[in-house]
Amino acid sequence: MPSPSSASPAEHPAGGEPSAPGAVDALISQTRRLRGGLDAVRRETAGEELSDDPLGRWRRALCDLAAHQLDDLGTHLGRLRDGLPGPAEPLAPDGTQEAAPAALSPAPAGSAEWNLLTDEVTWSDELFRILGRHPEDGALTLDEFPSLLVADDRDLLTALVTDCLVDGKPIDGEFRVVHPDGSPRTLHMLGEPVLDDDGCTAAMWAVLRDVTALRRSRDAVVATGDSLREHTRRAVAERRWAAEVQEAVLPPWREPLRAAPGGRADAGGTLDVAARYLPATDPVAVGGDWFDALPLPDGRTLLSAGGLTGRGVATASAMAVLLGAVRGMAVAGTEPGPLLGCLNHLAGASDRPALGSAVCCRYDAGTRTLLWARAGHPAPLLFREGRVNALRPPAAGLLLGAVSEAGYAQAETRLLPGDVLVLHTGGLSPHGADADGGTGLLPGLAARFTAARSAQECVRAVLEEWSGAVREDDACVLVARVTP
Numbered sequence: 179m180p181s182p183s184s185a186s187p188a189e190h191p192a193g194g195e196p197s198a199p200g201a202v203d204a205l206i207s208q209t210r211r212l213r214g215g216l217d218a219v220r221r222e223t224a225g226e227e228l229s230d231d232p233l234g235r236w237r238r239a240l241c242d243l244a245a246h247q248l249d250d251l252g253t254h255l256g257r258l259r260d261g262l263p264g265p266a267e268p269l270a271p272d273g274t275q276e277a278a279p280a281a282l283s284p285a286p287a288g289s290a291e292w293n294l295l296t297d298e299v300t301w302s303d304e305l306f307r308i309l310g311r312h313p314e315d316g317a318l319t320l321d322e323f324p325s326l327l328v329a330d331d332r333d334l335l336t337a338l339v340t341d342c343l344v345d346g347k348p349i350d351g352e353f354r355v356v357h358p359d360g361s362p363r364t365l366h367m368l369g370e371p372v373l374d375d376d377g378c379t380a381a382m383w384a385v386l387r388d389v390t391a392l393r394r395s396r397d398a399v400v401a402t403g404d405s406l407r408e409h410t411r412r413a414v415a416e417r418r419w420a421a422e423v424q425e426a427v428l429p430p431w432r433e434p435l436r437a438a439p440g441g442r443a444d445a446g447g448t449l450d451v452a453a454r455y456l457p458a459t460d461p462v463a464v465g466g467d468w469f470d471a472l473p474l475p476d477g478r479t480l481l482s483a484g485g486l487t488g489r490g491v492a493t494a495s496a497m498a499v500l501l502g503a504v505r506g507m508a509v510a511g512t513e514p515g516p517l518l519g520c521l522n523h524l525a526g527a528s529d530r531p532a533l534g535s536a537v538c539c540r541y542d543a544g545t546r547t548l549l550w551a552r553a554g555h556p557a558p559l560l561f562r563e564g565r566v567n568a569l570r571p572p573a574a575g576l577l578l579g580a581v582s583e584a585g586y587a588q589a590e591t592r593l594l595p596g597d598v599l600v601l602h603t604g605g606l607s608p609h610g611a612d613a614d615g616g617t618g619l620l621p622g623l624a625a626r627f628t629a630a631r632s633a634q635e636c637v638r639a640v641l642e643e644w645s646g647a648v649r650e651d652d653a654c655v656l657v658a659r660v661t662p
Contacts, residue, residue: 181638182497189251190505195449197321202255202258202259203259205255206252206255206256206259209248209251209252209255209565210252211247213248216241216245216248217245220238220241220242220245220491226289232402232405232406232408232409232410234335235402235405235406236399236403236405236406237402238402239395239398239399239402239403239561240399242393243399244394244551246391246392247392247557251393252365256278261451264586265372267620272550275658281389281426281573283543286304286307286308286388287386287387287388288301288302288303288305288306288307288385288386288388289301289302289305289383289384289385290302290305290317290384290386291372291381291382291383291384292319292320292381293380293381294343294381294382295297295374295381295384297319299316299317299318301313302501302625307541309357310357310358318336320382323335323446324336324338325618326355326356327353327355327356328353328355328356328362329355330354332354334351334353335351335353336595338369339382340365342369342370342381343371346371346373346379346402348368348369348370348380349367349369349370350367350368351366352364352365352389353367353392355363355561358480361599362390363388363390364389364390364393365388366386366387366389367384367385367386368384369382369383369384369385370383370384372381372446378610380549390632391419394411399574399594410482415489417464417490419491419494420464420489420491420493420494421464421494421496422493423430423464423495423497423498424455424464424468424497426498427468427497427501427502428455428469428470428499428501429469429470429471430452431639441454448543448661449471449479449541449575449655449658449660449661450472450632450633450658450659450661451479451481451608451630451635451657451658451659452634452636452637452656453471453655453658454582454640454641454652455467455469455652455654456652456653457643457652457654458650458651458653462523464489464490464493464494464652465485465486465489465493465494465651465652466485466487466488466489466494466496466497466532466534467484467485467497467603467652467653467654468482468483468484468485468497468501468654469482469483469601469603469655469656470482470483470504470505471656472505473624474508474509474511474540475509476511477542477543477544478541478542478543479543480504480505480508480539481538481540481599481658482501482504482508482537482538482539482542482580482601483536483537483555483602483603483654483656483660484500484533484534484535484536484553484555484603485497485534485536485603485604485654486525486580487534488532490513491576492530494533496525496530498523499528500521500524500525500536503520503524503635504521504538507521507625508538508540509521513540513590514539514540514549514550514551514586514588515551515585515586515587517585518536518538518553518578518586519549519583519584519585521553521578521588522539522553522576522579522580522581522582522584522586523582524579525579525585526578526579526580526581526582527532531579532578532580533577533578533579533580534553534577534579534586535552535553535554535559535577535604536553536555536578537551537553537555537558537601537612538550538551538552539558539599539601541593544591545592546594546595546660547590547591547592547593548591548592548593548599549589549590550569550588550589550590550591551569551571551586551588552571552575552586553575553576553578553584553586554575554578554580554601556568556602557571558599558600559599559600559602560593560598560601561597561599561624561627562589562594562596562597562598563596563623563628564624564625564628566623569589570635571589572587572589573586594660595660595662596628596659596660597658597659597660598627598633598636598659598660599657599660600636600655600657601655601658602654602655603654603655604651604653622638623636623639623643627639630659632659633657633659636657636659637655637657640655640657
């Protein structure tokens with residue numbers, strides 16, 4: 179960086195006109211277009227800095243930083259085009275400067291030269307304005323200048339100046355000064371030694387920019403970026419923990435469950451059961467859906483499916499508690515209706531009350547009868563002879579945890595050999611589907627279910643039907659096939 183006092187006429191044409199005004203004007207136009215596009219993006223992110231979304235706050239901070247940098251670039255290009263700095267704005271009597279509109283006040287820059295031979299110090303008017311000093315007060319020498327700095331930064335400036343004057347190293351650093359209004363300002367200093375004919379340092383010349391707003395924007399980007407990374411790390415860990423809780427409580431079937439009266443696999447009315455948990459297409463966290471099939475001590479079989487609102491570890495833990503309660507009450511002989519009543523009380527009386535839905539069935543293989551009830555949940559689907567219908571319940575029942583002391587009616591259905599019963603959670607329902615209907619849940623599968631030789635084939639047909647489809651929520655599907 180050459181000293182302005184040693185610059186040749188060729189470097190500064192007469193009148194201060196730049197050598198290629200057309201090229202600079204083109205750059206200014208490009209900068210303005212970029213600024214306009216950035217303003218459009220900033221409008222889209224308006225309010226994100228106040229939201230609870232770490233990603234939104236980080237996006238807003240990046241937009242602010244880019245705006246500062248583009249404003250800075252536009253101002254410097256304008257000065258380059260004009261060739262001469264504009265007049266300095268007057269200072270207030272107390273040495274402070276009235277704030278200009280944000281769009282018109284990018285980082286100001288001023289220059290200074292310290293002559294080591296004559297002890298002469300020259301500051302530009304802009305530098306006086308940046309530091310909040312009056313020109314009549316005079317410029318400060320290199321010995322006096324550190325007095326403007328925050329105490330912690332004085333050693334840094336001393337080291338930069340010493341390296342420049344003694345070793346001829348260029349200065350490129352930032353430090354904080356205390357403005358007369360009491361506020362700290364961050365300055366960025368670029369400087370070089372000016373050498374005499376013998377190669378000795380005769381002076382030091384520097385450009386100082388007030389980068390307070392820019393530094394604030396950079397700090398905001400760093401802080402919001404750190405917050406986003408921590409949020410992402412916690413989300414990944416939470417999802418892993420929730421998945422482990424879910425995996426620990428859901429039936430870990432590797433082979434289909436075969437339930438028969440008295441444990442006899444060759445008895446009529448045997449249930450062939452298979453199930454699968456289906457994560458959402460873009461899962462943010464594990465949800466609270468569950469499925470279960472449990473042989474009971476009296477030879478009957480519990481079939482259930484349900485889900486809680488919310489996601490994450492807390493929801494998965496609450497799901498585990500409710501599923502444990504379902505199993506315990508079913509083993510104790512509680513029928514589906516009263517069981518859901520107890521489950522409703524448990525959901526509402528916990529330390530973290532939760533809303534949820536469930537369908538609970540008890541199948542008697544000896545009589546091929548299904549006793550069932552539901553709490554705000556889609557009814558089971560019955561696939562029979564190539565057709566599908568939702569079982570007709572006496573009432574939908576209120577959501578779990580919505581109203582204390584709610585009652586849940588039961589219904590009984592007789593199944594036939596070859597029937598396929600499907601329990602599912604809401605993630606498989608088409609958007610806006612009626613929970614009482616549900617016949618459009620798994621279109622085109624009735625014929626495949628009828629031809630299927632096992633419940634596992636039916637589940638495989640469901641997976642194939644939904645491969646490539648977008649699921650906004652996670653889901654569970656349980657298939658129970660009545661064998662001849």
